[in-house]
Amino acid sequence: MPLNDTRFLRACRSQPVDSTPVWFMRQAGRYMAEYRAVRARHSILEICKAPELAAQVTIEAAERLGVDAAIIFADLLLPVEPMGMGLRFQQGEGPVLEGPIREMADVERLRTGAEVAAKLGYVSDAVRLVVRHFGERLPVIGFSGAPFTLASYMIEGGGSRNFVATKTLIYRAPEAWTKLMRKICDVLEPYLLAQVEAGAAAIQLFDSWVGCLGAGDYVDYVLPHSERLVHAVQQRGVPVIHFATDSATLLPAMHRAGAMVMGVDWRIRLDDAWARLEHRPAIQGNLDPVALFAPPAELRRRIHAVMRQAGGRAGHIFNLGHGILPNTPVENVIAAVEMVREYSTRGS
Amino acid sequence: MPLNDTRFLRACRSQPVDSTPVWFMRQAGRYMAEYRAVRARHSILEICKAPELAAQVTIEAAERLGVDAAIIFADLLLPVEPMGMGLRFQQGEGPVLEGPIREMADVERLRTGAEVAAKLGYVSDAVRLVVRHFGERLPVIGFSGAPFTLASYMIEGGGSRNFVATKTLIYRAPEAWTKLMRKICDVLEPYLLAQVEAGAAAIQLFDSWVGCLGAGDYVDYVLPHSERLVHAVQQRGVPVIHFATDSATLLPAMHRAGAMVMGVDWRIRLDDAWARLEHRPAIQGNLDPVALFAPPAELRRRIHAVMRQAGGRAGHIFNLGHGILPNTPVENVIAAVEMVREYSTRGS
Numbered sequence: 217m218p219l220n221d222t223r224f225l226r227a228c229r230s231q232p233v234d235s236t237p238v239w240f241m242r243q244a245g246r247y248m249a250e251y252r253a254v255r256a257r258h259s260i261l262e263i264c265k266a267p268e269l270a271a272q273v274t275i276e277a278a279e280r281l282g283v284d285a286a287i288i289f290a291d292l293l294l295p296v297e298p299m300g301m302g303l304r305f306q307q308g309e310g311p312v313l314e315g316p317i318r319e320m321a322d323v324e325r326l327r328t329g330a331e332v333a334a335k336l337g338y339v340s341d342a343v344r345l346v347v348r349h350f351g352e353r354l355p356v357i358g359f360s361g362a363p364f365t366l367a368s369y370m371i372e373g374g375g376s377r378n379f380v381a382t383k384t385l386i387y388r389a390p391e392a393w394t395k396l397m398r399k400i401c402d403v404l405e406p407y408l409l410a411q412v413e414a415g416a417a418a419i420q421l422f423d424s425w426v427g428c429l430g431a432g433d434y435v436d437y438v439l440p441h442s443e444r445l446v447h448a449v450q451q452r453g454v455p456v457i458h459f460a461t462d463s464a465t466l467l468p469a470m471h472r473a474g475a476m477v478m479g480v481d482w483r484i485r486l487d488d489a490w491a492r493l494e495h496r497p498a499i500q501g502n503l504d505p506v507a508l509f510a511p512p513a514e515l516r517r518r519i520h521a522v523m524r525q526a527g528g529r530a531g532h533i534f535n536l537g538h539g540i541l542p543n544t545p546v547e548n549v550i551a552a553v554e555m556v557r558e559y560s561t562r563g564s
Numbered sequence: 565m566p567l568n569d570t571r572f573l574r575a576c577r578s579q580p581v582d583s584t585p586v587w588f589m590r591q592a593g594r595y596m597a598e599y600r601a602v603r604a605r606h607s608i609l610e611i612c613k614a615p616e617l618a619a620q621v622t623i624e625a626a627e628r629l630g631v632d633a634a635i636i637f638a639d640l641l642l643p644v645e646p647m648g649m650g651l652r653f654q655q656g657e658g659p660v661l662e663g664p665i666r667e668m669a670d671v672e673r674l675r676t677g678a679e680v681a682a683k684l685g686y687v688s689d690a691v692r693l694v695v696r697h698f699g700e701r702l703p704v705i706g707f708s709g710a711p712f713t714l715a716s717y718m719i720e721g722g723g724s725r726n727f728v729a730t731k732t733l734i735y736r737a738p739e740a741w742t743k744l745m746r747k748i749c750d751v752l753e754p755y756l757l758a759q760v761e762a763g764a765a766a767i768q769l770f771d772s773w774v775g776c777l778g779a780g781d782y783v784d785y786v787l788p789h790s791e792r793l794v795h796a797v798q799q800r801g802v803p804v805i806h807f808a809t810d811s812a813t814l815l816p817a818m819h820r821a822g823a824m825v826m827g828v829d830w831r832i833r834l835d836d837a838w839a840r841l842e843h844r845p846a847i848q849g850n851l852d853p854v855a856l857f858a859p860p861a862e863l864r865r866r867i868h869a870v871m872r873q874a875g876g877r878a879g880h881i882f883n884l885g886h887g888i889l890p891n892t893p894v895e896n897v898i899a900a901v902e903m904v905r906e907y908s909t910r911g912s
Contacts, residue, residue, distance in 0.1 A: 378853070378854060378889055379854065380854050380857060380889060380891075383852070383854040383855075383857070384854065384857045384858070387855070387857065387858035387859065387862045388858070388859060388862075427831065428831075429831075430830050430831060430832075430833065430852065431833060432833070432869070462810060462831065464812045464813045464831075464832075465812045465831050465832045465833070465836070482778050483775065483776075483777075483778060483810065483812075483813050484778075484812075484813045485778065485779060485780070485813070488813070504731070504778065505726070506726060506727065506728050506731040506732065507731075507735070509728060509731070509732045509735065510732070510735035510736070511735065511736060514735045514736075521780070541726055541728060543728075
């Protein structure tokens with residue numbers, strides 16, 4: 217079967233499918249013994265930078281779970297290194313970015329453009345290996361962080377609870393903000409297109425932290441930049457899945473960026489989210505990742521609720537409302553795939 | 565002027581006012597030098613448990629800022645101690661609750677009822693001192709955490725990112741969950757009524773973490789308990805302000821608990837939130853707390869945006885969308901009060 221006729225890619229284009237496609241954000245991750253075995257010998261950055269390792273954990277997860285798409289294993293912070301910021305992962309503390317961006321002079325020091333993106337070639341090399349492995353059998357999803365999320369990491373110097381430095385930069389130096397977002401996009405655009413060249417059949421844009429903004433600020437300070445990336449990718453005939461958490465109030469504004477698929481978290485009902493989007497894009501989501509810790513009957517009840525809200529309408533991709541959490545029982549993830557298929561077939 | 569005719573209490577009842585009332589969540593806090601001076605000599609728990617100190621920081625903040633209401637200084641975790649859990653605040657790590665609740669046996673061990681609430685008498689003593697200070701001049705707001713937020717702290721043993729233990733308890737042992745919520749309410753109800761007895765003119769119920777739930781789970785596992793508390797307080801003629809962050813999708817369900825005032829965070833436009841509530845309750849909010857770090861012109865622009873969304877409709881209480889953050893410049897908080905008054909008067 218041609219790749220374009222797989223369930224996942226048909227659903228991305230809102231075409232009818234035999235069974236709702238299913239995959240999971242962060243499906244290759246710490247919850248899985250195969251991944252932990254690789255992690256025991258390599259750091260996250262080592263895995264990302266060794267295409268054979270990144271391909272291996274990507275493939276193992278997709279094969280083990282029996283999902284309808286494989287998402288390339290990579291870290292959303294990879295672009296900051298060739299842009300000129302030191303990056304390390306501290307045990308239990310998350311990522312640390314050295315020399316956070318606080319003013320125009322900091323933004324000006326950042327490197328950008330195609331030659332910077334070229335230094336991330338290990339990601340497209342990994343995509344190529346995974347595409348070679350799966351052939352026409354399974355579509356491969358490329359990805360990157362969205363510009364806001366990358367910018368917030370670069371400004372905060374790591375994770376943040378309140379995004380005070382990020383918002384303060386927007387308030388005090390909007391031209392520095394705009395320049396930062398442009399420089400990030402000047403890297404992300406060729407980076408994503410290289411993944412497309414390597415065979416990625418779809419691209420997911422993860423705006424993990426943009427939910428800290430109100431919709432007005434989203435439109436003013438984020439939308440034009442995300443839109444540029446969505447447009448660049450979709451112009452190549454490759455659908456974009458545009459995902460954020462905590463985005464219930466941002467969905468209509470985010471949709472203006474034009475992605476063919478909108479990913480939604482569990483805080484909003486899937487039917488409500490889709491209605492707010494006037495059912496124009498396909499929709500991906502949105503089981504609470506914690507539901508995968510529930511006993512089977514309760515997990516099934518919650519999966520059926522999502523499926524019922526999708527209502528059999530063409531263009532639903534089953535996923536979580538955020539990434540798989542550490543310590544999630546892998547057997548529950550496999551069971552979830554079966555429950556989605558079972559519901560799709562029986563329709564009840 | 566009788567207390568009942570103050571701007572704040574009129575707005576709680578959705579009656580017209582001469583100028584939009586304004587106060588700030590966590591208005592007595594680390595950002596303020598007066599508070600830091602007290603904190604230099606006393607722990608948070610010491611301040612809470614010494615009515616003179618709690619009253620002092622409450623009064624100093626309200627006087628300094630010139631706001632329209634004083635909220636009693638207290639910690640939302642105070643009830644867990646007399647219920648039988650050890651509580652301490654670790655430098656930089658937030659609260660730690662000893663012996664987290666994970667099963668029915670843990671729930672059964674918890675103490676509850678009026679005699680437990682009586683051990684929190686230092687809070688109503690502090691309310692009494694503040695009420696005596698302000699007399700008819702300024703209404704005093706009592707408060708407690710809402711049952712979900714307290715339960716989640718008790719189950720997680722502290723703060724949490726994903727609330728895995730809390731949700732897993734709901735999935736695996738719903739009867740233990742219900743019993744826990746009832747025991748919490750059996751303490752919170754007399755605790756809040758004691759604050760009312762002491763002269764609190766309104767009660768704010770803070771459901772800080774309930775935004776981690778979808779609306780379906782809110783209705784099934786939270787609503788009946790919050791409703792019970794709202795009802796108990798409002799039966800005494802005292803309005804309840806029902807506040808949560810990240811609650812855009814929960815607002816209609818939360819409103820079913822019946823509070824006269826709904827507090828909303830900045831992720832949803834105030835006009836959108838109020839419309840979703842069909843303008844039935846009064847509304848409190850919703851400036852992004854980070855806006856208080858902005859230069860004056862930008863702060864004014866953002867305050868005016870909130871005021872414009874309120875549209876001069878009776879029943880708006882100006883506040884932030886969450887508590888004042890550490891390091892907020894106190895002069896900006898004072899300026900914000902003036903900007904609200906200025907807009908109310910000029911109407912532009």
